Amino acid sequence: MNLFDIVSRSCNMNKIKEGINDGLPLLVSYASSGEKSLVVSNTKQKSIFVCSDFVTMSEVKQNLLAQNLSVGTVTMGVVSPIYSRGQDVSAMQNFISTMFDFYLGKIDVLIVLSEALAQRLPDKSFLEKYLIFETQKQYNFSALAQSFISLGYKRCDYVSAKGEFAIRGDIVDIFSINYDQPIRLDFFGDELENISFFDISDMKNIGNVNEINIYPTSFYVLENIDKKQIQENIKNSLKNSKINADELLKINNIVYEICEKIENNCLDINNAFIAPFLYFKDNLLSLFSENLVFYDEPKKIYDDVFSFLKNNNDSIINLIQKGELLTPHLDFFCDINNIFNAKKYCIFVYKFA
DSSP states (O other): OOOOEEEOTTSOHHHHHHHHHTTOOEEEESOOHHHHHHHHHHTTSOEEEEESSHHHHHHHHHHHHHTTOOEEEESOOOOOOOOOTTOOOHHHHHHHHHHHHHHTTSOSEEEEEGGGGGBOBOOGGGGGOOEEEETTEEOOGGGHHHHHHHTTOEEOSSOOSTTEEEEETTEEEEOOTTOSSOEEEEEETTEEEEEEEEOTTTOOEEEEESEEEEOOSOSOOOTTSOHHHHHHHHHHHHHTOOOOHHHHHHHHHHHHHHHHHHHHTOOOGGGGGGHHHHTOOBOHHHHTTTSEEEEESHHHHHHHHHHHHHHHHHHHHHHHHTTSSOGGGGGSBOOGGGGGOOSEEEEEESOOO
């Protein structure tokens, strides 16, 4: 039964909590940011708070932190499908890191700007694609490099940025996207003897830990998928391109380089180009479909996402004509109806008409 319980400021907070626990959609009107935060915290559930502006995000975050809740934010989750070596990776890394922290219970409330809901994501199996390292445990040392590469990490001589790893003898350095400092794993054969963080500038130890997690650097990991089929689909799309010779040459070069990366499992943020050929159907809310979702001013959320999708659709059409994208990239983002696909939700509106 789709029952809406209209609640004013004077209503008992227990009534809201009981309604949410019973799985009833709720609508709360005339709530301040402090009262919204109080509703969120009193449910005692891991939850997602969706809003359309930074001011609300900041106010709700501060209020929740004051109530001793751990809070994560996704301020810009949208990744561009354009194949460019100069893309900023920090937004995508933050999205992935925060998403895994929420999944693993390190975050109580995830606050998300509405545009992030437009990002198509892998299915729930992606959330199992992380590595755990604990001291005094055995690992296949010879297989570590391939394990890191499969999560999108690049091998180098010395680690200098997130997303890189290096192996020298029995020492493994890796800069995981979910930490502010790189990690050193000291092995003796296959046994992990010590885990420490170190300073990039002087390589000195700045603290030991007993356990760490390594998250993927990209949504586009190619484990357990048919690489040849993806390459074939991309090439078939290229054959169907109806653009002039100069632009066709440009997109042909991009496709050649992308297919070579797929073959060699060399993945990074630039592989967002292949997203339409992986047939992602989920977004953030469908990945966490069992969690409670709070929509703050859904009309604003809808309008913002609608405008975002329209602008990006126009941009993608232009880039297809310029030979930088392919026709399937028109499906790079989610359908707008997917932003309201939560199973359990509460709606905040300033005024109920």
